[in-house]
Amino acid sequence: MSSLKRITALSDEISKNSKTVTDYLSEKGLEAASFDVDGLAEFPINPSDEEAFKARLALIAATRELHDLSLGPKEGLRYLAWDSANQLSLQAVYEFKLAEAVPLSGSISYQDLSEKVNVPMLNLRRVIRHAMTNHIFHEPEKGFVAHTRTSRLLLEDLPLSSWVGFMTNDLWLPIANVVKAMKKWPGSGESNETSVNLAYGTDTNWFDWLQEDKDLAKRYGLAMQAHGGGEGFAISHTVNGYPWGELGEATVVDMGGSQGYVSFAIAEQFPKLNFIVQDTAGMRVSSTIAKVPEHLTDRVQLTTHDFFTPQTVDAQVYFFRWIFHGFSEKYCIKILQALTPALKTGAKIVINDGTLPEPGTAGYVEEKSMRTMDLFMQITVNAREREVDDWAELFKQADERYKFLKAWKPEKSRMWFIEAEWTG
Ligand SMILES: C[S@@+](CC[C@H](N)C(=O)[O-])C[C@H]1O[C@@H](n2cnc3c(N)ncnc32)[C@H](O)[C@@H]1O
Structure with a gap:
C-alpha cells in the first residue's frame, strides 16, 4: 500500500472504530474514559460486548500507528530514544x-x-x-x-501508584544494567546473574533480595496486584478458560498457589473439584496466610511444598498459574521432573501463563504487552515468556513420558492455557 493510502486507511479505521465505541457507550448512557479529574479512569466496555471491545483495541493500534507515521521514522527514532524522560x-x-x-x-x-x-x-x-x-x-x-x-x-489507587513506584524507582537502575548483564553473563538462566545484581551490587536473587526490604516487598506485592487487575489478566479467564467441569470428581494441586485465591475462585464454580494449594513455608506464616472461606474448607486446603522437591500428592491435575514464566529452562525442567514421582498415567499438567504470540499474529496491544513482560522477566530473574513450541520442547526435555497436548488462549485473556499429560 502506498504511504499516502496507508495514512488515509488508518484515519478511516480510527473514525469507524471511534464511532463504534461512542455509539455503544451513548446507547448505554455511559461516558468514555477521560482526563477530566472527575472523569472515568477506564472505558466501561464489558469484554462480552465483542464489537465495542474489539473496536477499542483496533482504535488504540491505529492511533498509535498513525501517530508514529505522522512523526516519520527519523523524528520518531529521535523521540523514542529520549522518551526515557x-x-x-x-x-x-x-x-x-x-x-x-x-x-x-x-x-x-x-x-x-x-x-x-x-x-x-x-x-x-x-x-x-x-x-x-x-x-x-x-x-x-x-x-x-x-x-x-x-x-x-x-x-x-494504591496498587497502581505502587506499580508506578516499582517501575520508575526500583526497576529503573536495573533496566539501565540489562545490556551490561547480558555481556557479563551471556545467556545466563540464573536468577542471581541479572541486571538487578549489577544495579544493586548484590549476589542474592531478586525474590530473596526484595524480601530484605519490607517497603520494597510491600510495593512489589501491591504492584503485582495492579498488574493482575490489568486488562486480560482477570481470574475469571482462568476459571472460564479451562474445561474444569469435564474433570468430574477430581483433585487439583495448585502449585505455587500463593494464598489460594485462584483455587477459591475455581472451587466456587466447580463443586466436584478439590484443591490442594501448595506454596513455600514463607507463604504460610500467620501474617500472610489467607483464610479459606468457610464454605470451601472441606474442598480447599492450604499446604506447604517446595516445587523443586519430589511431589507426594496423588492428583488428577497439577496446576501452575504464573509460575513457569518466572524461571529459565533449567529450573522449569527441574520443576517438571520433581513432579514425576507422584504422577499416575493420564494425570494432567495444566499451566496458565503468558505465551508469546507468533510475531504479527496478535493485535498491537497484546503483542506489546507480552513483549514487554518478556523483557521484564529477563530484567528481574533471567526468565522468559515462551512461544507455543517452547512449551512443547520444555515437556520433552523434562521427560519423554510427558505428552504435550495443546496450548490455547481463551478469548480476551492475555494468559494462555498449556496442557500436557503423563503417559508413564
Ligand atoms: C507469581 S506468584 C503466582 C501465584 C499464583 N499462582 C497466582 O496465579 O497468582 C508465584 C508463586 O510461586 C511461589 N513459589 C516460589 N517458589 C516456590 C517454590 N520453590 N515452591 C513452591 N512455591 C513457590 C511464590 O511464593 C508465589 O506464591
Missing part, C-alpha cells in the same frame, strides 16, 4: 508525593507546592510540566497545578 518525570511525581500535595479540587501555585514538598520551584515546575505532557496534572491557569484523572489515580 517520561520515566524521570513520573519518578519525580511518585517520589515527591506530588499527587498527595496537589488539592483534589481547585489548584495550587508552583510556589506553594514547592514549599509544601520541599523541592526547589524551578526543578519542581519542570518535572511537573513534563509530566503534564503525559496527562499527569494540568495547568488550569498559568503558574497553578491541578489534578487530572490520571494524577488522581496516583492519589487514590
